[in-house]
Amino acid sequence: MSEQTMIAVIGAGKMGEALVSGLLKAGISPDDLLITERYEERAREFSEQYSVKAVSNSDAARQAKTLVLAVKPQDMDGLLAELAPVVTAEHLIVTIAAGITTSAIEKRLAEGVPVVWVMPNTPALVGEAMSVVAAGAHASGHHLEHAEELFRPVGKVIRLPETQLDAVTALSGSGPAYVFYLVEAMTDAGILLGLPRAIAHDLIVQTVYGSALMLRDTGEHPVTLREAVTSPAGTTIAAIRELENHGVRAAFLSALEAARDRSRELAGQ
DSSP states (O other), rough: OOTTTTEEOOOSSHHHHHHHHHHHHOOOOOGEEEOOOOSSSHHHHHHHHHHOOOOOOOHHHOSEEEEEESSSSGGGHHHHHHHHTTTTSSEEEEOOTTOOOOOHHHTOTTTOOOOEEEEEOOOGGGGGGEEEHHHTTTTTTTHHHEEEHGGGGGGGEOOOOGHHHHIIIIIISHOOOHHHHHHHHHHHHHHTTTTTTHHHHHHHHHHHHHHHHHHHOOOOOHHHHHHOOOTTSSHHHHHHHHEEEHHHHHHHHHHHHHHHHHHHHHHOO
């Protein structure tokens, strides 16, 4: 076990746990993983569950060359202040904090430290994340490949320029919330139509799941798949007319623009 192969996940929250779990399932040895967690009881529980060692943030940086910063954006300043005296250009910093640019992190650390920004989403908890990887000023192709390898065990990974990550945050980063919102609304509609809540919920969840698989596996355009369900003068077109009458499509466009703009505001702060 060497510091070159050691990976430290800083922050044992839900995303940190999803990443550790995915790496272990992918065959990474628990001996090659470290975690940090500020709450002692949580650190102990995590270590016992996954057989990985819990250490302090500074010790993690001393023992591992790959540091995954899985903390909340509001905790990043304090973390970087703690890491700055230890982190060198030999490290790779992988951050998953929303709204914090690679340049903002680079400024707080030693000159030349490579930083990669990864934007995953919460389906990482079930191994089906959509993660987007972007390079900072000092990150090479090798660094990007290493970051991609870290996140493939929890879902799909693509590479984009950092300038597009505000749009990614709006679309896939916040995307699960839109899907859950839609499921909630359709479940309520099912209750309105006379179905028990549990039945309405199961109908919608399986429908969303099956529809997502069709989109992924057939490669068909969503319009093509939608038209296959939309018979002339049928029930589906009647429902779609009401969605259009209420401006649902326009509302989604406005909502995602608002999410993108808020991501920019957070980055500016």
